[in-house]
Amino acid sequence: MEFIQTIEQFAWIGWLVLILVFLVIEMLTLDFTFLMLSIGGIAGLGSDLIGAPVWLQVIIAAVVAAVLVLLLRPPLLRRLRRGEDPTPTNVAALVGLSGRVLSTVTPHGGQVKLANGDTWTARPDRGAELEPGTVIRVSRIDGATAYVRPQEEEPTA
Incomplete structure (x- = not known):
């Protein structure tokens, strides 16, 4: 039981590390997927800071990331690629x-x-x-x- 309390007490550190890892991967790939995952991690961190249990933090982070990947990422990619030259090379x-x-x-x-x-x-x-x-x-x-x-x-x- 003490181990679980330690995890809950220091979960914010895990969220920060996860957010930073996702942001570094996003800088390398430039595909907006890991940006959406890092925003989901920010939602998980926010829920930790208001006192939500770890299982709820994970669910909130996953739902926010999934919604962003499915709804926000496609229009961002279209906008990013809007100026590309369609001529085959x-x-x-x-x-x-x-x-x-x-x-x-x-x-x-x-x-x-x-x-x-x-x-x-x-x-x-x-x-x-x-x-x-x-x-x-x-x-x-x-x-x-x-x-x-x-x-x-x-x-x-």
């Missing part, structure tokens, strides 16, 4: 790009020159060989290999 920007076959593209390899000027090792996306000069479109990138398919002809008016 790096490998994602290559998917859908057109080009021409330089050397015969077989399931074992080949080369294509893309519209951005890059030359890539390529394989056919659907298994058919592609002859030099064929207009292609990149369907996916796997490592340093572009998987390509023949570009469909555009209907002329």
Whole structure:
């Protein structure tokens, strides 16, 4: 019984340590999850300071953190990411790009020159060989290999 009283007497120290740990993790991740957990810890600390039992402190902290994570975090993330450039970059920007076959593209390899000027090792996306000069479109990138398919002809008016 004396052990439980000691825990209840010094629970505020545990809450402070927990809050500080969550804040440090939040500074490293910048994802607002641990910020919400630290605010829940502040609620637990506040309930300790007004004399609530430890079990109630934990419940209050958990409920406050859960409500914040579910209700406040999503709009904060949307607001934070509102100014991001939606343009795909790096490998994602290559998917859908057109080009021409330089050397015969077989399931074992080949080369294509893309519209951005890059030359890539390529394989056919659907298994058919592609002859030099064929207009292609990149369907996916796997490592340093572009998987390509023949570009469909555009209907002329």
